[in-house]
Amino acid sequence: MTRQVIIPAGGMGERLGEALPKALVPLCGIPLLVRTLSAFLPLGLADTAVVTIPAGHESSIAALLEEAFPDNHITLVPGGVERQDSVRNALAALRSDTELVAIHDAARPFVTGDAVEASFEAAARVGAATVAVPAIDTILVSDGDGYLSETPDRSTVWYCQTPQTFQVAIIREAHETALRKSFQGTDDATLVRRCGQSVKLVRGDFTNLKVTTPTDMTIAETFIEKNLVCV
Ligand code: C5P
Numbered sequence: 001m002t003r004q005v006i007i008p009a010g011g012m013g014e015r016l017g018e019a020l021p022k023a024l025v026p027l028c029g030i031p032l033l034v035r036t037l038s039a040f041l042p043l044g045l046a047d048t049a050v051v052t053i054p055a056g057h058e059s060s061i062a063a064l065l066e067e068a069f070p071d072n073h074i075t076l077v078p079g080g081v082e083r084q085d086s087v088r089n090a091l092a093a094l095r096s097d098t099e100l101v102a103i104h105d106a107a108r109p110f111v112t113g114d115a116v117e118a119s120f121e122a123a124a125r126v127g128a129a130t131v132a133v134p135a136i137d138t139i140l141v142s143d144g145d146g147y148l149s150e151t152p153d154r155s156t157v158w159y160c161q162t163p164q165t166f167q168v169a170i171i172r173e174a175h176e177t178a179l180r181k182s183f184q185g186t187d188d189a190t191l192v193r194r195c196g197q198s199v200k201l202v203r204g205d206f207t208n209l210k211v212t213t214p215t216d217m218t219i220a221e222t223f224i225e226k227n228l229v230c231v
Contacts, residue, residue, distance in 0.1 A: 001099040001124055005045045005163075009033050009061075009106030010052035010079015010086035015212050021054045022211070023061065023106045028224045032211060033061070034068045035109035035231060043113055047072040050093050051106070052079040052086035084184055084191075088175050094168060100124060101171060103188050104163040107210045109220070110229040115204045116163055122200040123165035130165075130189040131204035132158040161204050164189045170197055 013022025023033035033051070040046045046069055053061045053076050065074050077093045079086040087103060094101060100123055102116060115131050122129035135157035143149035164187060166174075174191040178184070185191050189199045207229050211220050223229045 002095075002097050003045065003100045003102070003120060004048040004050065004094055004098045005040055006087060006090040006094075006101055006103045007033070007036060007049055007051045007106050008079070008083055008086045008090070008103065009036075010054050011083065011107075012054055013107075013212075016217070017214060021057055023053070024057070024064070025217075027109060027211070027217065027220055031064060032109055033106045034064065036104070036106050036111070037065070037069065037074070038231070039109065039111050039113070040104075040116070041069075041072075043116060045102075045116070046074065048095075048098075050075045050077060050090045052077050052090050054079050082184060083186065084175070084178065084188075087188060088179070091168075091172055091175060098168055100165060101168055102163040102165040103171075105210060107212065108162055108208055109211065110205075110207050110209060110223060110231070111163065112205060112208070112230065115202065115208065116165075118202045119163045119165035122202050123167060126198055126200045127170050128164075128166045128189060128192045128197055129200040129202050130187070131161045131163055131208065132201045133161065133204050133206055133208075134158055158201055160187050160189070161208050161210070162187075166192060170195075 009023035016022050018025050024031050037046050077089045119129045119131050138154050139157050141150045174195050177195055178191045193199050
């Protein structure tokens with residue numbers, strides 16, 4: 001099946017506390033977005049990437065990607081107010097013959113080729129898949145007033161990661177439904193599940209960290225320095 005990748009990189013990364021958008025912040029000398037896109041090079045998928053970018057940074061990101069990936073045509077689309085808006089913009093920019101799309105956050109530079117391939121394989125079979133890892137911590141659900149409401153059975157709880165991979169018609173319908181119902185999610189698999197579609201959980205790696213806070217930057221640098229990740 002024909003495949004493409006969407007890389008949401010349209011956030012400013014406020015929680016990181018840097019002046020630059022997170023995608024441009026260097027991680028051991030290489031901008032986060034370049035590291036993340038590089039993970040798709042050996043799979044031949046960087047050339048298919050649709051990247052969402054924050055307003056005001058179009059030319060700097062275009063120049064960066066031109067320099068880092070001169071042999072690949074990467075499509076840039078404007079980011080939206082929320083991640084979901086960014087992904088919707090990117091879905092509209094997919095090639096007309098694309099059948100499967102993997103949506104992978106720019107903030108996760110250490111995704112492995114195996115995880116990407118496993119998510120594509122599951123999405124081809126089931127329609128929708130997300131990479132995830134079984135929870136280590138017990139998860140507490142708050143009642144909204146700072147009190148414990150419930151404690152889900154830990155053996156059923158997984159931490160969500162990306163890529164989340166879909167048959168294109170399924171993810172497009174899920175985004176249209178979410179827009180119509182004014183539902184805002186923080187990932188795409190949840191939108192698909194809300195339409196009644198099964199989503200396969202594909203077991204990933206704890207090193208597939210989402211770089212969000214300064215502490216995550218330190219952890220990510222340690223992963224690289226200690227050769228815990230392939231980069
Ligand atoms: O904010 P969050 O951690 O969920 O962001 C995950 C990914 O979504 C990041 O790579 C970020 O750049 C991207 N994003 C986006 N457009 C937004 C907000 C976030 O593409 N408006």
